[in-house]
Every structure is written in C-alpha cells, then in structure tokens.
Amino acid sequence: MKVSTMAEMMASGQTPEILFWVGCAGSFDLRAQKITKAFATILDKAGVNYAILGKEEACTGDPARRAGNEFMFQMMAYQNIQILNGYSIKKIVTTCPHCFNILKNEYPDLGGNYDVIHHTQFLQELIEQGKIKFTDSNEWKGKSITYHDSCYLGRANEIYEAPRKVLESLDMELREMKRCKSKGLCCGAGGAQMFKEEEKGDKRVNMERADEAIETKSDFVASACPFCNTMLSDGIKNRDEELGIEVLDIAEIIAKAIQ
Amino acid sequence: MAILAQILFIILTATALSLFGKNLLKIRRNILIGKAGFLNDQKARRWKNVFLLALGQKKMFKKPIVAILHLILYVGFIIINIELLEIMADGILGTHRIFESYFEKFGLASLYNFIINSFEILAAMVFVACILFLARRNMLKLKRFMSNDLAGWPRSDANYILIAEIILMGLFLVMNAADTQTHFIISSSLQPLFSGINKDTIFIIEHTAWWLHIIGIYIFMNYLPYSKHLHIILAFPNTYYAPLTPKGMMHNMPEVQNEVLYAMQPELAPTGVAAPASFGAKDVMDLSSKNLMDAYSCTECGRCTAACPANITGKLLSPRKIMMATRDRLEEVGKNIDLYKNFVPDNKSLLHDYITVEELMACTTCNACVEECPISISPLDIIMELRRSLVMEESNAPQEWNSMFSNIENNFAPWKFAPDDRDAWTKQA
Numbered sequence: 001m002k003v004s005t006m007a008e009m010m011a012s013g014q015t016p017e018i019l020f021w022v023g024c025a026g027s028f029d030l031r032a033q034k035i036t037k038a039f040a041t042i043l044d045k046a047g048v049n050y051a052i053l054g055k056e057e058a059c060t061g062d063p064a065r066r067a068g069n070e071f072m073f074q075m076m077a078y079q080n081i082q083i084l085n086g087y088s089i090k091k092i093v094t095t096c097p098h099c100f101n102i103l104k105n106e107y108p109d110l111g112g113n114y115d116v117i118h119h120t121q122f123l124q125e126l127i128e129q130g131k132i133k134f135t136d137s138n139e140w141k142g143k144s145i146t147y148h149d150s151c152y153l154g155r156a157n158e159i160y161e162a163p164r165k166v167l168e169s170l171d172m173e174l175r176e177m178k179r180c181k182s183k184g185l186c187c188g189a190g191g192a193q194m195f196k197e198e199e200k201g202d203k204r205v206n207m208e209r210a211d212e213a214i215e216t217k218s219d220f221v222a223s224a225c226p227f228c229n230t231m232l233s234d235g236i237k238n239r240d241e242e243l244g245i246e247v248l249d250i251a252e253i254i255a256k257a258i259q
Numbered sequence: 260m261a262i263l264a265q266i267l268f269i270i271l272t273a274t275a276l277s278l279f280g281k282n283l284l285k286i287r288r289n290i291l292i293g294k295a296g297f298l299n300d301q302k303a304r305r306w307k308n309v310f311l312l313a314l315g316q317k318k319m320f321k322k323p324i325v326a327i328l329h330l331i332l333y334v335g336f337i338i339i340n341i342e343l344l345e346i347m348a349d350g351i352l353g354t355h356r357i358f359e360s361y362f363e364k365f366g367l368a369s370l371y372n373f374i375i376n377s378f379e380i381l382a383a384m385v386f387v388a389c390i391l392f393l394a395r396r397n398m399l400k401l402k403r404f405m406s407n408d409l410a411g412w413p414r415s416d417a418n419y420i421l422i423a424e425i426i427l428m429g430l431f432l433v434m435n436a437a438d439t440q441t442h443f444i445i446s447s448s449l450q451p452l453f454s455g456i457n458k459d460t461i462f463i464i465e466h467t468a469w470w471l472h473i474i475g476i477y478i479f480m481n482y483l484p485y486s487k488h489l490h491i492i493l494a495f496p497n498t499y500y501a502p503l504t505p506k507g508m509m510h511n512m513p514e515v516q517n518e519v520l521y522a523m524q525p526e527l528a529p530t531g532v533a534a535p536a537s538f539g540a541k542d543v544m545d546l547s548s549k550n551l552m553d554a555y556s557c558t559e560c561g562r563c564t565a566a567c568p569a570n571i572t573g574k575l576l577s578p579r580k581i582m583m584a585t586r587d588r589l590e591e592v593g594k595n596i597d598l599y600k601n602f603v604p605d606n607k608s609l610l611h612d613y614i615t616v617e618e619l620m621a622c623t624t625c626n627a628c629v630e631e632c633p634i635s636i637s638p639l640d641i642i643m644e645l646r647r648s649l650v651m652e653e654s655n656a657p658q659e660w661n662s663m664f665s666n667i668e669n670n671f672a673p674w675k676f677a678p679d680d681r682d683a684w685t686k687q688a
Binding site for chain 1: 569574575672
C-alpha cells in the first residue's frame, strides 16, 4: 500500500480529495500507529483519494494550549496553517479527537479554515455510501462491545452517534457504560494530563473508567481516540491482566471486517 | 393610627427597595470589573437558551424528581409574588384586599377567589417541597451536599433560604386563614384553629401575619445579594450570555497570536505598540465579565463537582469550589473598591490565595462540569485562564510539561522522537 504525501501529490499534479491528519500519537506511538495503519488501509480499500503531510506535519499545539502555553500553541498553529494553506487544503480527516477539535474549532480564528471531520464520521459516511463492504462472516458479529466516549468528540463537539452507528453496522452488541454520551467519564488524558503524573488522590482516573468498562462484561472496549485507548488499555491491564479485554479503535475494528 | 401604619409601610418599602437596588448595582459594578465584556451576537440563539435553560429549566430535568420539586418552587415563587401587588397597594393606601373590592365591582369575585386559591395551592406545594428539600439536604447525606466545599456559611445559606421560604408560605396561609371573611381553598382548613378566639385577637393575628410576611419578603430580597440564591435573577442573563461555540473551543488570545505573527514576519510589526501587560488571569479583574457573572450566578448545587473526573478520584479540584472562590475574591475586591474608590493592591490574588496550583493542575478539560451546569456556568474557562497566567507569567509548570513544551518546540511532537520518523509508519503499512 502506497501512502502519498501532499508534496508527492503536488509534484505529480494531483489534488487529493482529503488530507489525513495523522497526529503525533498516530505517527510515533507504537500502539497508535496500528490505528493509523488500520485507517490508511480502510481509505485505500474504499478507494479514497487521500494524502498525508508526512514530515511536514507538526503538533497542532493542543497539549501546549491546554497546559496554558499559548505562545507555543500559536507558534505551532502558525506553522501548520502556513503549510495547510500553502497546499490549499479544503478537507481534513483525523483519527485524533484533540487534533480534530483544535483544527475544526480553533484554527479558524487564526486563518486556518478547513472542513474537518473525525475518522468515525468519515467511516460512517463510507459505510452509508457503500464504499466499505464487510466480509460475510466478519469476526465481530454478535460480539459485545462498549464504546468509550472521548471528551473531545462527545461533549466538546457533540459527536455521540457516528461511532455507535459504525459499530452497529457490524452487528455488534453495543453495551453502554453507566456514564456515557454527554455524561461520559473522561479517561484522564485530556488537558495535557497525558504528559504528566496525576495529582494526588484516591484513584487514577483511567482506573475509574476501566472499572466501569469492565463492569459491562463486554468482549471488547471501543475507543475513538489514541489517548483514551492508551489510558483504558493501561487501566484494564492494571486491574486484571487475565481479563484480556482488548481496547480497540473503531478504525481497527472496521479494518478487520472489511473485504 | 392607620396613617402611621401607612407611613411606616412606605418607609419600610422604600428602604428595602433602595437597599436592594444599591446592592444589585454593586454586583453589577463588580461583574463589570472583568476584562472582556459580554458577547451579544446571534440574539435569537441566545434567547432560545434563556427560554430552554432558565425559563424551561431543561438541564434540571436530568434528575426528574428534583426537577419537579424545583419547578414547584420556581413557579410558586413567580406566581405567588403577584399577590405582592395587592399587599403593596393595601400597605400604601391603608386598605384591606383592595383588589377584591375591584373584582367584585366588575362582577369578578369568583375570579379573585380563583386567583387567591391558586396562590394558596402553590404556597402549600412550595411549603411541602421546601420541607422535602431540607430533609434531602440534611438527612439523605448526598455526597455533593456533604462535601467540604460547603463547610460553614454556604451550608447554612442553603438551609436559611429553605427555612425562610417555609416561614413565608406559612405566614401567607395564616394571614389568609385569619381573614375570617374569606374562605380560600387551603387556608379555610386552618380556620377551625381560631374557633373560640375572640375577634380582636384574630384581627391582631391577621395583621401580624400580614406584616411579618411582607417584612419577611423584604428581608429575603435583601438577603439575596449576599446569598448563593442570587441565581433566581442571574440565571437569565447568564444563560443569555453563554458561549454559543462548541464546548471544546478555547477562546483565542489575539495578543499572543500577534506577538507570534510579528516574530515570524517582523515586517508586519507595528512600531511603538507596547506588549500587553499580562497574559491569562491571575486575579478576578483579569477574567471576563461572563466568568464573574458565572461566579455570582452559581447556586453551589455541586452537579459540576459530582461529574468531575478529578474530584471523583479524590483530587483536590472541585469546579464548584472554583466558582465559590471566584465570587469570594470578587466580593473582597468589591469591598476594597468601596473603601478606596479604586482597587488598591492587597497582596492577594485569586490564583494561589484562593485557588491553588494543585487544583488547577488536576483538570482534564473534559467539559463534564460545563455540561452539567443547569445555567451555563463554565468553571473550565476560569481554570484555563488561571493556567495561562501560571504558565506564561510565572513559568510555573510541572517539569514534565516543560519537557513536553521543549519537545514540541524542537521535535514538533510532545514526545522526543526524531521529526524525520513522523512518516516511518508508512513504510510498514
């Protein structure tokens, strides 16, 4: 599978319909790379004409901004917008809700106006348009799964249905946690918490959420954010290694079911 | 004698209203200390929020039983207070049930009875709802009411309001019952209590209840500006001025944006323009007026804190406490201004003295608190403004964050990976 960069596309006079913004986690983190590869595979199989920025992509500045470092955020946003506007990017899809939120909601004030969608929305579109076809005997059929709402997708942008619709299209049994949708509990990573130790307390946030996920007795936990994925995987492993409940991104689930 | 009572009533009313007005103006002044003003675009959407959230109490209905009890108090409060018009007219003119005689004159006596009966039914419902609320607050041991956030005055504040409502409703019903000429739906059942008491005594009971009721209302009104109960007024403007942008959107800092722009493209930099004095919020005057109105609007119900992942897992952060601290500090700054006309630095600030670094650092920016608030308060916005000051003004960030910043600066990612490896995954794909 060939993943083209914008630079390569430009050089050969092509204009992709959509830019896949991979994000730092998706690019570097070993676990999140699997999500990236799964999503790229889906795009490839669905025949989507897309490109990535490759080495020209840089952190959106989200963790810096949430940590209070507006200077760092503005520097990163300035650079990214120069590049994105340089390529006249119109549409962006991203597998990270933090990148999604900041590109969609916060870049416009700085002169970066793009049609930004999250990969779960894009997957829903592709399924509805029949561009993704599942194998007849997909391995997910009848399996139970609980979906963890990412704060930056859910409350931050009110995207609750797209990820659920995608899972339902696989005939999976969707089990909700007690706190879900607008009441969903954070995994503990947002607001740049991913990059520091938690403050002292009685419990880690990811353990609280992992316990709730385990309570649903589902075969799998679905996430739609690389950071949630890490937090929940760690939480579930910490609680009970034996449980073997896998935390999978929605893109990984779809990639395995695709023809 | 009657004229003396009228004069006394007029003086009392004028004093109560002017004191209330004065305190409201003071609150207005304190709110306007805020740096940024209010957004007033898309008026139709703003009014919709007022109708749905403040008038319609949409978010309260996430907890249906509490919502219904609260709705009774709210509807009762607004409707029963219509009777104040008659009470005021009687007090000023020295009359007795002046509207009743007018209604009779136009053959509408039964309408008058219907109106007062409705007030009485609502009053009885409010009476019961307040008792249930008192019991819930003090006996059910709900975590959000037992929390240390409410230790001392805030806990009493809630109880005082409920007790005051019970007393006021009681006086209203006793006043009607002792008016033996009348037979209203609820109070008439209290009338047997007065059998065997002579007319003069009943007359005194009626007048005493009438006076205590109106004095009680004036006290309650003047207690509002000091109480968390102020939400009965501020919920309306607060939902009107609520942000209309997605919750995930942090507001931009054009001053920083420009600094970065001029650093990148020096040719754009204007000459002779001083850099802004400070970034983020260290104290209440650095916050926006909306943040400050939020603080005055907060009823300290604790729905925010009950949903906060940091608080749930035992961290120090409590979004409710953020709002309470902001109001406390703002009132202190207000008193300083009362004293010196302009604010004289008192070596204190919202950051550190009222809200600690440990609290700020625990926030995951998950927006659960913002989502929960029935009247569109954002504790998150204040937390983020304080973090901005902490990091940009004091360079006071945890070591791990400083490493993250330097990684972003040097490696364009929050981790220390070689930027050249950013597309390494494509080779394995």
